[in-house]
Every structure is written in structure tokens, then in C-alpha cells.
Amino acid sequence: RYGLAEKEDQIGVVTGLAWTSVGGDLLSIEALRLPGKGRMKTTGTLGDVMKESIDAANSFVRSIAPSIGVKPPKLEKWDIHVHVPEGATPKDGPSAGIAMVTSIVSVLTQIPVRKNIAMTGEVTLRGHVLPIGGLKEKLLAALRGGIKTVLIPEENEKDLTEIPDNVKQGLEIIPVAHVRDVLSRALVRTPEPVEWDEAAEEAAAAALKSESEKPGRVAH
Amino acid sequence: RYGLAEKEDQIGVVTGLAWTSVGGDLLSIEALRLPGKGRMKTTGTLGDVMKESIDAANSFVRSIAPSIGVKPPKLEKWDIHVHVPEGATPKDGPSAGIAMVTSIVSVLTQIPVRKNIAMTGEVTLRGHVLPIGGLKEKLLAALRGGIKTVLIPEENEKDLTEIPDNVKQGLEIIPVAHVRDVLSRALVRTPEPVEWDEAAEEAAAAALKSESEKPGRVAH
Amino acid sequence: RYGLAEKEDQIGVVTGLAWTSVGGDLLSIEALRLPGKGRMKTTGTLGDVMKESIDAANSFVRSIAPSIGVKPPKLEKWDIHVHVPEGATPKDGPSAGIAMVTSIVSVLTQIPVRKNIAMTGEVTLRGHVLPIGGLKEKLLAALRGGIKTVLIPEENEKDLTEIPDNVKQGLEIIPVAHVRDVLSRALVRTPEPVEWDEAAEEAAAAALKSESEKPGRVAH
Amino acid sequence: RYGLAEKEDQIGVVTGLAWTSVGGDLLSIEALRLPGKGRMKTTGTLGDVMKESIDAANSFVRSIAPSIGVKPPKLEKWDIHVHVPEGATPKDGPSAGIAMVTSIVSVLTQIPVRKNIAMTGEVTLRGHVLPIGGLKEKLLAALRGGIKTVLIPEENEKDLTEIPDNVKQGLEIIPVAHVRDVLSRALVRTPEPVEWDEAAEEAAAAALKSESEKPGRVAH
Amino acid sequence: RYGLAEKEDQIGVVTGLAWTSVGGDLLSIEALRLPGKGRMKTTGTLGDVMKESIDAANSFVRSIAPSIGVKPPKLEKWDIHVHVPEGATPKDGPSAGIAMVTSIVSVLTQIPVRKNIAMTGEVTLRGHVLPIGGLKEKLLAALRGGIKTVLIPEENEKDLTEIPDNVKQGLEIIPVAHVRDVLSRALVRTPEPVEWDEAAEEAAAAALKSESEKPGRVAH
């Protein structure tokens, strides 16, 4: 089953695309949301560049939390674990960035990811999508694996001229410039924003706290 | 005794299967549950890939805690120690994943593991079982060690054609696709789920806390 | 888009200038301000020298917080994440110091950075700008990337004699001796200082605390 | 004095047996119990395998704490320091496991260890004793060092046929299969178990806490 | 400007003297005092020996805090950052010890350091000044850099016979045996001691605390 598209829409499971010396491959990315303290755990024999790309993806998502319906203090109550099977295979590089963002947003919002979609693209702290290498090998692997739709960086659109026609006919290839475009394609529904005014929330919390700490509210 | 099946059903003791340059071997995996703070300790000269497979197994188990009868806050009151004797022998690889899950579930639920069963298979964060290498060597070691039943990944079922008939006759070989199948075979009884509604529990806890913190409950 | 000037004024996004064996390049530096505890996170395959230059930039900014309108206790409520795409390319050296300062000040004050400006210069803990290497290559990259204004260390002004005339005509090159000069050029508006008297603030906080902790304020 | 049996029964001092390229040697193991927070410190130029064997020994002992008269919460009030002189000599391997258990039990219970006993054997998380190498060299060192009794793993009993008769006559050699057998031989008296029902204790503690936190117990 | 004497008396900025394979150089040392928790941060590509010399300098200063007018509990409210530009140049060795002490004392007391002074000497935990190497090269660099006064270890006084006369005429060279002598020369004014009786202060703090925690101070 590994190297194939997912069989159903799942929360936190995203298909990335890897490019190695022996060709392209599907990269299954899994995230879990656990009760915790806002920590990020990563496993799957990931190199430093991939670990940092998860850090960057995570910070980006935290910075837009209200826009995906998550109030920031809630983030301190959960840990996130991102795992990339198969554990025996080392993985590295920044090009799974947008897949990491999608996986994290999916577990935070509990909105499933469409099963027939794959994606590749580095992500910046602002959610911009940067170009990647190995486009041809990655698209071939997607086709082989039964993927229907592939999201690629807009800056790689120019490289599509080198892609065989049968690949371009077998796949819906969608260039994306920002994570916004990724999420609207990859999640089965769009997250609802929540209103969040940090200053107002802090004031309310402080008021509540001082009230409950006040001793001697004794009704005689 | 090492390299042989266990003599009795024990809590937290699971037989895995290792594959080394000199053939297959039984791998005894032990877990303990100790009073603590939700930490995981691992010993036994384990390589990074095996350590990460324990991390992944642990996160998976935490994510399904209510379904095995464990309320999540209880997890923060225990530490788990996973040890793989013999300490002088380095061990690595992800293929003990389902054995790790079984061991952790057994200590959390205090349900013993069947003594004549061995297992091999990588586990994902969703509890899916991924294929492993060295199936033939592992099954031979199981037979030699007096094992009756071996759980193998469903995706390795196709490799059974290369296994000698005497091995297939001497062992009950059961392909598994998900940890569910593993636990129902390996534990002496099925864990009872417990109801858990995080939001409701949090609200109750908060109410209780605020009640007990409220000063001035003075009966005059 | 990478290697080109930014398209709009953005908060926390600053264009630095890198100098490598294959010439100069634009270096996009991104910072985010997140709810947190005063921690600094850095990503982008940064070497130790660049990481330390971010530490120094950060301490400098903290030391002048009131002068940019930020009361010091506020700094303990935020984390800052500085990221330098592209993750696959290692970066090092101290010469992005003033860009780091600008990026951090921008996220703390939420004042955008002018889009057509680039800068290079090491920064000291007092905000002094130290000279850098590779001036020619860096200026060429700036010109190529559509930059209009480049801030360089005053101590590199003498090296301008070696710069081709077309480069000097195509760019506004401004020597700077202190971060003050950098911020006044790079931010779209000047931060408003805030009054901050540590001793007075501490006394007020202590008074407030002792008041609210005082039990028995009972109105009979 | 090093390389000789201890002169008196001491708390926390156990004689192990080392096997090196130049033959066997007595290994003095010392533990101390200090006021602390449940931490373990190890010194003596110990390799990772020996450090992990101390971790495993420690977890085993914690898991049986009530059976040696120690209520688990008490363990969080002490640190344990295990030291193996001589500091200039590197030591490694898992075979001091049962000696580590004995040393830790001795300091926790403050029951001295018999002075003329030595021991060798890896220990599992369940207290089972696993076989070791270098039996002959270790027994020779014990004889030389004035040891009267040596505990060896039951699974090494078969190797006694290769041991010279004078060694077997000069030493009482006792095969052991579980730490139970080790402690009953090595400690000068058997620890008294203490009753411990975690759930009941927690409930009692909670009740007490809530009582003492309840404000307003005012006798008018 | 680097390699030259400072232009004005500054708080926390001290000129040390480095000795490298290519000769002597001025070493600018900068410290900042920031709101914090008593931590020390060091940057500037410093080797382990120089980092430890900062640790030693810091402990010495903490041990004499009352004698420079700083009550010890105050030290837990500040972090100190010591930075040695230029970040691209590795620095190491213990001989900047007295410069580190001076820099730390300057930021703690907010007393500026005289601008035309440079210094070299290892410092002990008691504030004694130990001899250094490269005296000649260091003095030449000081002269070149416009320094007027150089503090050297008393134990290096004997090496002055090898120093050219023009150097000795161009510089005021002052041998020092203890940090006391360094501070009295290098700071623009002498710090005022503060009375500090730890036992008395603790008792007072405890009394105050117990008073404010005492519930039921109710005026009926």
C-alpha cells in the first residue's frame, strides 16, 4: 500500500512527493494531535532540513490559528506528533513544507484531507510556496500511485514543458503560490475563522482571575 | 531461555522478531508502567530508528487511550520504560513497531500478553501495519524458539510463497493490517473502552476546581 | 521570485545580501511573533555564526525595547521565529546582523519593512554596524534583483571605489554606522518610544499584587 | 584494597565481577541515597550499556518498591548516585545488572550487603537474570580477591564444567534465575514488604488535600 | 573602527587584547544586562576555554556582589549577554578573564569603562590575576590602536624587559595582581558597597511572606 494514494479521506494524513537518486516516490505524512503542552514531536528518520521545515510549517500555522478556527491558547493544550513512515528510510529536504502545513492544519481543525491529492513545495513563514526540484520524477510517482490531483509551486509551472504528455493528461496539476490555495484544495471543507482579539481576551482572563482569587466574598 | 518463547502470559512482555546478518532471532520486549509524569524511557542499546518506532507506537496508543479503557489524564501520572534485553547487543529498525504497541497497551491496561505468540511489523501513527524484511529468517527463528502463532504484515502475505512448507505447517501465521487485529490476537482479553469527552471532562474539572478554590464557604 | 525584491511592504520580511563562492544573492529573512515565553527559534539551515548573530541582534533589540515602544515584560509573552528560506541551502556568517535586527523590530512593533531596500552589516550588542566582505558581489545581486536602496556599513564606504559605475548609478547606496540609521531607513514609519522606568513599574506591580493577595478584604 | 573483598557489611556497596582483555577483576559498586527528586546519577567512566543497565535496574526496583518496604512516593524524595571506582578505568557491559539492583535496594532499604559475596548477571525489567560471558575469568578473580560466595546466572550453570576444580572448591557458587534469589542471598536481612494500594492512597491524599485547602473552617 | 580604542566611556564595553598567529589585536568585549533570570549568554564564536573563563568571571563577580553595590537576589532578575565581535573570527583562551570581569561589573553597576584602557590577564575564582602569553604582540596592538593604558598581570612584569622602549614609552603599562586593582583603574568611578547579611535578609523576607500569607486578618 505504501507508494499508493490513500483509500479514504483521513484527518492528518497527507501525501507528499519525494525525489531520490532512484526516482520519485509518494511520501505518506501523518500527524496526530494529543493532549499536551504545545510541543512538536517528529519521527521517521528525518534529516535536519526536514525537521526545520516542520518547525517552519508549525510556526506559520500558529501565526494564522484564528483564521482556521483555533484560538491561540488552545494550542498550548495540545502536542502534535508528525511521523513519516517508513522508519528505515532516511528522508530530508524542505519540499514537503506545504504537506506538513496541510497535515498540521488538518489535525488542529479535525478536517480530513482529500485522499486523491498529492503535493510538493517548500513553505515560508508567511505561507508562500517556493519551488522544488525533481518535478518530473515526482509527477511520475504520483501517476503510478493512483493520485488524481497534484499541487505544485507556481514557480515550477515553467518546468511543465519538460513533462511527458501522458503524465499531464493523467493528472490534474495545479500550480499554487500560497498555502491558502493549498488548503482550499486539499481539505474536504474550508476551516471557519474564529474571532480573536488578543488584548481583549487577556483583559477578560485577567478580570476573571482576579475575581476568583479575591478572598472574602462572604455573604453574611 | 533467551531466544525461546515465554513460559507464561505476562503483562508488558512481548516477543518480537529480529533479522540480522546471522539470521533471525526472537526479541524479547519488556515494558513497565511506573508512577511518573507521562515520560517514555527506552534502554537496551537501541538505535535511533527503533527509538523513534517506540515514540510512534506510544503516540498511537495515547491517541486511542479511551478505546483501551484509559482516560488521557491518567497517562500523565505514569512513566513507561521499554527495555529490550540483551543489553550488549545493538538493535535497530522499525519492524518491532506492533510489538511495541502491544507491550505499551499491555502495561497500560494490565492485561497480559499471550505467551506463544510472536509478531513483526512497522506501525504508523494511525495503527496501520507496514511490511518488513527478513520474513523467512524471522519465521525460522520463531519455529526454533517454540512459538505457536506469528503475526505478520498483510503486505508481506505475498512473501509466504518463498517460505518452506515445514515452517508454514509448524506455525500459525496470521497476516494483520491494523493494530486492532494485533491486539485482539495478542492480549489474553480485549480491553474495555471507557467513555471520554474531553470538552465535558474539562468543564467538569474546571467547575470542581473553581468550587474548591472559592473562599468563604463559611457556614455561620 | 526568490532572488528578487519583495513585491510589497511586509511585517518581519527583510532582504539581506549573501556572498557565496558563486557570487552574491538576495537573502530573504522572515520573522514571526507568536504567543510564547520570550524564546527565539531559528530555522533555515543556519550555521552557528549566523545563529549567534541572531542572538546578538535579539539581545540588542531587547535592550532598547522601550525606545521602539515595547515594554520589556511584553517580550516574555511572545516567542520569535526567524526563518531564512530556502531550507536546502546552508547559510552562515555574521553579515546579516542588521537585517536580523530590522526583522525583529518589525515583528515586535508590527511596522512593515520597505520593500525595495536591502542591507548588509554585522551588528554589535550596542547596535554599531561592523564591516562585511563581498561588497561588490552583494551590490551586483541587489541590482539584478530589482532593489532600489542598499544599506552598507560606513566602514565599507572606502570599498565603493572598486564598484562599477553602472552599479553605483542603479542603486541608492547608503552607508550606516548604527542600527538607528538602519531602522529610520528600512521601516515604513518610526517606532514611538514608550516610557519605561523599571523600578517604578516593579513597585507598582508589587503593590497591586500584595493588594490582591491580601485576604480578608471583607465588607460586612 | 581494590580487587579484594569488602572488610565489612556496608549499605549500598556491592562487589561485581568484570571481565576484560587482561582477565577478570572485582568491581566495587557504590550507591548513595541523597535527598532529591527521584533522579539517578552515575559516575565512574561508565559506557552507555552499563548506564542503561543501571536505568533498567532502577526501573525494576521502582516497580517492586512496596515489596521491599518502600512506598512509591518516597522515591520522589531521594536521588540515587551509583559510582564505580576506579574513575580512570572505563567500564561497560550489562553484566553488573544484578549487582546494580542489589546496590539500589540496599540504599533504599538501608539494609547492608554481605561483605564476602560477589555477583554477575544481566537483569531484565522483570528481574530475570540473563547469562554473561567470561565466567571462568570472573570466578578466578573472585577467588583471588577473597570472595566466599558468588552468584551466577542459572543459564551459565552449564559453563561450570569448564571451571577448574580448585576454583569450584574454593568458592560457594550459587546459580540464580531471578533477583529475588539474589537479594535473599546478598542482603544481611530480608526487606519487609509494605502495603500499597495506589488508588486508595491517591484517594486519601486527595481527600486530605481538599480538606486542608477548604477555606472557611471557622469555628465561631 | 575595529582594532582601535573606543571613542567614549561606555557601560559594558571593554577592550581586551588578543594574540594570534598573525600578531596581536584589540578585542572588543561587550556585555548587556537584560531583564531575566540570572542566566549568562555568550556569543561571538567563542571557544570552550573562553566560555569557561566567562563562567569563572561571572561566578567571581556574583561572589563579591555586595562589595560592588549589588544585593545578590537582584542578580536573579537579570540575564547577562557577553558578545565578542567580530562574529566570523573564532576566539579562545582564558586571557580575557579580567576584561570579562570588568565588563560584567560595568553592566551590573551601570558604571562606564574608561575608553583608553586595554587589559589582559586570566582571572581565578578569587579574583587573582594569572599570567598570559604574547605580551609583546598585545602591547604592540594596543599602541597601534590608540590605547593609552594597559593593565597586565603582575607575573608578566618580568617580561617587560623584552618589550621595545618605544612601546613602553607610548603606553602606561600597569601590572595588576587582583581584580580590585583592575576595577579601580578601569571604571570611571568606584562602585559603592552595599550592606548584605544573608541570614538577616532571609529572616526578614520570611517574616514578610508569612505575614502576607496569613489568612484571616479580618477587621470586624
Added chain:
Amino acid sequence: RYGLAEKEDQIGVVTGLAWTSVGGDLLSIEALRLPGKGRMKTTGTLGDVMKESIDAANSFVRSIAPSIGVKPPKLEKWDIHVHVPEGATPKDGPSAGIAMVTSIVSVLTQIPVRKNIAMTGEVTLRGHVLPIGGLKEKLLAALRGGIKTVLIPEENEKDLTEIPDNVKQGLEIIPVAHVRDVLSRALVRTPEPVEWDEAAEEAAAAALKSESEKPGRVAH
């Protein structure tokens, strides 16, 4: 001055003896007691074996704290910093163990160390003194450095036959078997023991705490 006996009795300053490829040398060991949290800091380019010997010395001292007049909870209010100048010279080995114990006891008790004494010997967790190497070279260095009295391990007494007569005549050489003997010789006065009954102290502290936490002690 380095390589010579101390000029006066000082608190926390002890003379050890080092043995290197170029002969023996005096090793000045300095400790400081600082307000803190029971932490140990070590500096001076110390190897792992020497660092662990300081850990062992520290645990030994903590275990006998009442016998030197220090109540254990007091230890949690101080940090100790052990420094061995000269920072540029790497030092290693366990043989400074008894000097480390002496230095730590001196700072904890504030009793000075006699100035004309030097010492060498590894220490165990029970305070036993183990033999060392390089006795001849160490004694020569002591003589050269103006030392009057040298403490050596009892087990090295047999090596005195190889020491030249003039060395034995110029030094008072005292074999020691336990740290008790070291402290009685090296400190200018014997520490007064303090009574300490952990159980009783804990009960008293708990009673006090519960008393002060009890709300509602209102005298109407």
C-alpha cells in the same frame, strides 16, 4: 605564583598534585559557594573523568552534610562552582578527588584550608581514598613548590621506598585511608556536627506548613 604553595589559609582553595608527561605540578583548586539551587558548576578545561570525580566528591559531601554542620535543606539554597586554573591547560583524571572533597567542605563550612598542605588521592562515594599514579613526580613538585605536608593514599605508602631521601626529608608525607583523615589535617579547624533527624524535620516542616496554610484562623 602558580606552581607554588598558597600564601595564606583560604576558604575553598586547595592544592592538588598533577602528573603529566612532563612531570608533576601543583594544581590549584578553587571552589565558591553562591546563592543558588544545589547545582554544581565546573570550569578549567576539565576532562570527563575529573568532572565525574567532582560529582562523586560532591555526593559524598552531601551524604555526610550533618557531620560537617550543614543541614541538608541548606544545600538546596547554594550553588557550588569548582574551578581549576590555568584555563588553557587541559586537566583530567580522578586523583584530585580528596582535594575536591576538601574544597567543597571548606566552602560549605567556611573553614579555611591550611596553606602549606597538598594532597592526592581518588575518593569513593564512601570517602575511602584510592591509590594514584605518579607519586614520585608529584612529591617532587610539592617540594619545589614550597609545600610542607603532603597527604597521600595509604595504598601508595609502599611506593615511598622509591622516593629519594631528600624528598622524604623535605616533606611531611602522611598516608590517609579515609576523607576523615584528610579533613582533620587540611582544615584549620574541625567542623562541628549538627543534629539532623530527617523524619523529625519533615514532620515539623509539614506541621508548620499546614498550620500556616490553614485558612480561617480568625479570632472573633
